[in-house]
Amino acid sequence: MRNIFIIAKNTLKLEIRDKILYGIIVFGLLYIFFMLFLADLVLKEPAMVKAFGLTGIYFFNAIIALFLGTTSFFKDVDRKVVYFILSKPVSRAQFLLGKFFGLCMVLLLTSAILGVAYVGVVLFEHAGFDWIGLVAILMQFLEMALFLAFAIFVSTFSSSLLSIVYTSGVFFLGHIVSQLVADAKAIGLGGFKLLFVEILYYIFPNLEKFDARDLAIHAVATPWTSFGLAVAYAAVYITLLLTAAVWVFDKKEI
Amino acid sequence: MVDFSHLTKAYKKKVVVDDFTLSVDVPIFGFLGQNGAGKTTIMKMIVGLLEPTSGTITIDGALSSHPIFKKKLGYMPETPYFYERMTGMEFLRFCDELFDNNNSGANPAARTKHYEDILKKVGIFGARNAEIRTYSKGMRQRLGFAQALVNDPEYLFLDEPLDGLDPIGRREMKEVMLTLKHEGRKIFLNTHILADVEEICEEVGIVHKGKLLYAGSVKAFCAGKPLEERFMEVVEAHERAEIGAAQTAHETPTAAK
Numbered sequence: 001m002r003n004i005f006i007i008a009k010n011t012l013k014l015e016i017r018d019k020i021l022y023g024i025i026v027f028g029l030l031y032i033f034f035m036l037f038l039a040d041l042v043l044k045e046p047a048m049v050k051a052f053g054l055t056g057i058y059f060f061n062a063i064i065a066l067f068l069g070t071t072s073f074f075k076d077v078d079r080k081v082v083y084f085i086l087s088k089p090v091s092r093a094q095f096l097l098g099k100f101f102g103l104c105m106v107l108l109l110t111s112a113i114l115g116v117a118y119v120g121v122v123l124f125e126h127a128g129f130d131w132i133g134l135v136a137i138l139m140q141f142l143e144m145a146l147f148l149a150f151a152i153f154v155s156t157f158s159s160s161l162l163s164i165v166y167t168s169g170v171f172f173l174g175h176i177v178s179q180l181v182a183d184a185k186a187i188g189l190g191g192f193k194l195l196f197v198e199i200l201y202y203i204f205p206n207l208e209k210f211d212a213r214d215l216a217i218h219a220v221a222t223p224w225t226s227f228g229l230a231v232a233y234a235a236v237y238i239t240l241l242l243t244a245a246v247w248v249f250d251k252k253e254i
Numbered sequence: 255m256v257d258f259s260h261l262t263k264a265y266k267k268k269v270v271v272d273d274f275t276l277s278v279d280v281p282i283f284g285f286l287g288q289n290g291a292g293k294t295t296i297m298k299m300i301v302g303l304l305e306p307t308s309g310t311i312t313i314d315g316a317l318s319s320h321p322i323f324k325k326k327l328g329y330m331p332e333t334p335y336f337y338e339r340m341t342g343m344e345f346l347r348f349c350d351e352l353f354d355n356n357n358s359g360a361n362p363a364a365r366t367k368h369y370e371d372i373l374k375k376v377g378i379f380g381a382r383n384a385e386i387r388t389y390s391k392g393m394r395q396r397l398g399f400a401q402a403l404v405n406d407p408e409y410l411f412l413d414e415p416l417d418g419l420d421p422i423g424r425r426e427m428k429e430v431m432l433t434l435k436h437e438g439r440k441i442f443l444n445t446h447i448l449a450d451v452e453e454i455c456e457e458v459g460i461v462h463k464g465k466l467l468y469a470g471s472v473k474a475f476c477a478g479k480p481l482e483e484r485f486m487e488v489v490e491a492h493e494r495a496e497i498g499a500a501q502t503a504h505e506t507p508t509a510a511k
Contacts, residue, residue: 006351010337017339079335084401087301087329088352089321253265254303 003094011102028060032117039125046127047217053118054213058140064110065144069151070163073099093246104145111141136216142234143210149238153245174207205237255279261309263295270295272464280456281435285444287461293444297413301329328402332413338387342397349401376400391418412443428454448481462489
């Protein structure tokens with residue numbers, strides 16, 4: 001545990017010095033502050049302001065997760081910085097988990113920065129303290145953590161560029177797969193085609209479970225059962241992905 | 255004492271270290287060989303970065319890849335890469351924190367002094383607070399050496415430690431190695447620079463195409479000739495023997511017909 005914490009702390013320290021990350025955060029903040037002008041355009045309609053803000057936070061965090069997940073771990077291995085670390089009393093599993101938790105801390109930090117800006121702007125627009133929106137941001141963070149775990153898993157066996165392609169593909173499929181199954185059943189699809197869609201459903205993560213934005217926009221609190229289910233779903237999926245990543249990384253010749 | 259017993263490493267069908275057996279018990283031992291001879295692979299197996307395909311490496315009777323042994327070793331990889339946005343001092347602290355017996359939490363001032371002493375020893379104390387991305391190749395090489403010393407190791411494994419250093423830097427690093435030897439540490443180094451071996455190593459291992467061609471004292475190996483000349487003789491004799499063996503193997507089935 002100690003080594004995981006040290007590597008996570010170091011990862012956080014290094015990533016927050018990255019100018020690319022700063023750039024993304026600055027654009028994220030500009031986007032959220034743009035809500036102030038948007039509010040006038042939509043006649044101070046709170047739902048529109050919240051929709052604009054929460055979608056912005058989601059979009060910028062997704063970029064950060066994709067950027068960090070596909071480069072940070074891969075670079076350490078590819079540039080052989082791991083030689084220093086793994087020749088010390090550190091296992092490959094500790095290194096990989098340390099990187100994952102470090103990157104999660106970066107995402108938590110960016111979510112917090114953008115979340116505070118969002119709450120501030122919503123307050124400024126006299127729409128009250130949007131704690132429901134904060135829950136939606138927390139659920140978005142869970143989705144991004146899962147996204148990170150997948151990106152790290154892919155990075156254990158492919159290049160940075162391919163990881164971006166695979167991870168983006170999973171991100172896309174993860175959002176449509178539940179709808180695909182529902183549509184397939186609705187139009188009476190059967191046989192091999194339905195089986196194929198159902199296999200996709202069970203292989204790819206169902207990222208729609210983390211989408212609480214629609215409820216938050218209309219000031220409807222996310223039911224605790226949905227929140228609990230999302231936490232459990234993320235925990236199980238992340239555990240499976242990281243276990244697979246450790247297994248592959250353990251066998252990799254570095 | 256470091257023992258290699260029938261150590262073999264193969265990538266699919268390509269054997270890069272071939273049935274390597276050797277015992278070493280001298281203060282400074284040098285693996286000498288051409289680029290691609292298998293020296294780095296051997297060193298990576300010693301420090302647990304690679305798993306041998308077969309065979310074992312034991313140090314003082316314990317397997318070298320065991321976590322307990324890792325606390326006693328320092329390793330400097332060939333052409334070291336770092337976290338570019340860290341300073342030299344931060345990098346040493348990070349490396350030190352990975353050893354759980356360093357007491358860095360209990361006495362941070364003493365540890366900071368320890369890092370400063372190491373950086374002074376390797377000659378980059380002045381650049382301790384500069385980001386590593388600003389370091390020259392020679393400074394990176396020195397930092398790679400420095401991090402290998404952070405846990406006061408009993409055994410040091412240095413892969414091409416003098417590469418990229420200017421003549422003054424090479425002289426300084428050799429002096430550091432000799433100081434470490436006098437402190438009772440055992441040093442293994444990989445090099446393809448014969449003059450370094452002749453100057454600082456008690457014993458050498460000549461490695462060629464993954465095979466150990468000679469192991470023993472430098473003086474006995476040279477037998478009055480320059481090291482370079484003897485090295486070429488041994489390598490060429492091995493090449494001739496390999497060609498001869500291949501020809502015999504090729505002709506034998508024909509003769510049987």
